[in-house]
Amino acid sequence: MIRGGRSYVTSPPSFSNDAKKLLVCTGNTVSVFSAATGLQITSLEGHTAPVTTLIVVPASSPAQKILCYCWTASLDGTIRHWDFSGPELLKTINAQLPIYSMVIPSLLSEPQQVDKRYDSSKLVAYVSVEDTSLVKEGTKELRGHIRRFNLAKERLPRGETLKETEEPKSIVISPSGEFFGIRHKCKIHVWDAPCGRSKDAVSKKMTLHHTKAINAFAFHPTERIIAAGDVTGRLLIWRGFGNRKLALGNQKKNGRAVVDVDNPGVRGEDDAESCTTWHWHSAEVNVINFSCDGAYLYSGGREGVLVVWQLETGKKKFLPRIGSPLLYFMWSPDPTLSSVVCADNQIHLLKMPSMEIYRTISGIKPPPSLPKMYEGLASTIAFDRSSGIAALCTENYCVQLYNLLNDRGVSEIQVCERNHQPGDEITVVVTAVALSLDGSVMSTTEVKLPEDGIGGLVSLKFWESEPDNKTFTLSTIVYDPHRDAGVSAIAFHPTRSMAVSTSFGGDFKIWVCNSDKSTSWICHAVGSYKKKPMTAAAFSGDGTVLAAAAENVITLWNPDRNILLSVLGATLTPITKLCFAGKSEFLVAASHFPKPELSLWDTSKLSLSWSYGLRIEAVTSAVDSSAFAVLALIPETFKKGKSKKKIFRGRDGAILLFNGSDPKPVSIWTVMKAEGGSISFLEGDKSQLRLAYVNGSHEYVVFDPNSDESHERSAIDYEGLAGHEETTGDFGYTSLYGQLPDYDKKRMEDSESLATPFVSSERPWETIFSGSTLNFPPLPKLCAEFFESLMEKTTAVVE
Known part of the structure; x- marks a missing residue:
């Protein structure tokens, strides 16, 4: 089993002490990447829920950079201590509550020695947990708790509660380990960390106020300065905070004294000397951090621009056109290396101070945001079965090619060249992507949305790639291929340079590659059936038959001569997907609304074999066998009840594997995030048949469907899943109108x-x-x- 496509950007990453490795939270694991190559080295596996916090134990001196210890916290309620050079799990602590954030101040204020494994029993952690034990169902009680835990015990008690909020908050700690805090609406709550004092010492608290909601904040590495960014794009800098309420009794290194002035810019009774406001960002600020020496301030947000501010003068410079909203900016122990984390699931490694991007760790980019009228109308995921590469439509009008077997990005194709800024209003939608069987040709469709009902445009594009090269170049572009109607589906011929596009306008067009004229694609034939919308299409295994769905009727054509061969009986609702199974002996059809249906047709008898009342998201079939699989959404009525909720555990879909005309599935697997997902058989290795599932968030799993050990089988009953709507068919009248x-x-x-x-x-x-x-x-x-x-x-x- 191969898992991949997980998000790299749910939590801030951390560099190792020698800055040669980057540790990244990826779902239930921690992935360790090489900072030099961007390739994954190893992973820390053991958590059973997403990892939310990653803390690398710092070394006490530059000579001790080989220290490879880290702490992790997870929603599974455990805190784990690792040696990631092995990797080796050293200790597990059960906090008994989901942990959303954690800081350990003493790791920063008292650096650990490398000559021996430090004593973790003296460590105190401050964690943000969710406690619903006292919350009544349907009420708005305070679920988020900031608590103080002693890591000496393997099973933590309730702990001292410092603050309660509506939901768990992220904890931010100062680089010196002296202070930590949280943001809560328009406030920043700051505590001092009583390091070096009694373990029972109580943390002191102070609060800074603002008029707008605060999105992010950071502590200065050496001075009492807090910088914050709000939802309007403003930066606020509080200087000399906590001189009255957080006085520790020891003098600061810089010798800064308490100044009793009018406190310009400070609101009310806030404990700060002054507050300065800067404004450049046009939207909320998500990223804010100081440089290692504290001379500069880095900020970023939805614009996809990293701004560098000189703290004393307010002068700024920029790293523009990153191409995605920024989430985190992290420094490494090497001052010439830093990282910026983006919302498109990419981590860029920067050379400082030039801010040049020299390496990118790229995961699968998230799916694009589509207007409601385009959701579910076409496929935004295609597969190259021979190489295990998936083509996925992503934000910013791109198609990303991703190797599912290696969990690595291959390339990106900019389908529509536009000066796009993240957060701009959507004006173009990439509605479909398809790959030829050998992966050498790609086709995409895009729709330019009309403005005030004027100016809409549909484009069909064909892209060519060189052998063993997955960088596609545009070959042919066809504007309004079906007059003013949109393209509903694209399918490629299995053996020839031929493709078909269907249209909601009531026709389909067959396209062929004219290799004599620079591999351009031209229209070979046009077909229609009673002016009905053509909603789906598929070629048979040998390419001699084209199946096209005319709304709720399946028509069979000779693609070379464009002759109608036969018409299969009508379904209850318009067909959205077609797929030949076996050696084209069967034809699988799926429809969505108003009444979902999955049906199997016998092409030799031109009759209906069986059908289920299931909503199908994707259909795939094996080339050299009669196996085919479907991705179905589990009906909400079927998931009701305590016993069934325990079985599904939040899973909303199922993959059903069939063999031939047998209506009983061979295997069933329940999956999560099935809506918007897709499945495909991968056949690069002829000796092994593998099935790939990509969910709606572009996470995926590749497994052997015939192995009992490589995947979890579901305990659900297929008859219950189908709602007892299985029917059998016959010839003639019965196949058209039912029993x-x-x-x-x-x-x-x-x-x-x-x-x-x-x-x-x-x-x-x-x-x-x-x-x-x-x-x-x-x-x-x-x-x-x-x-x-x-x-x-x-x-x-x-x-």
């Missing part, structure tokens, strides 16, 4: 409901008027019985 009701049974029920002395026969009109007129039923009932014997109602079947 007719049981006439004999219906007549018996109707006859029992009528208070008449006669018994209905197979020919009721011969006996209905026989007998005495005194026994005749009322005329309305007589007429109903007579006409129903001639024309049976089929309302129940249509529903």
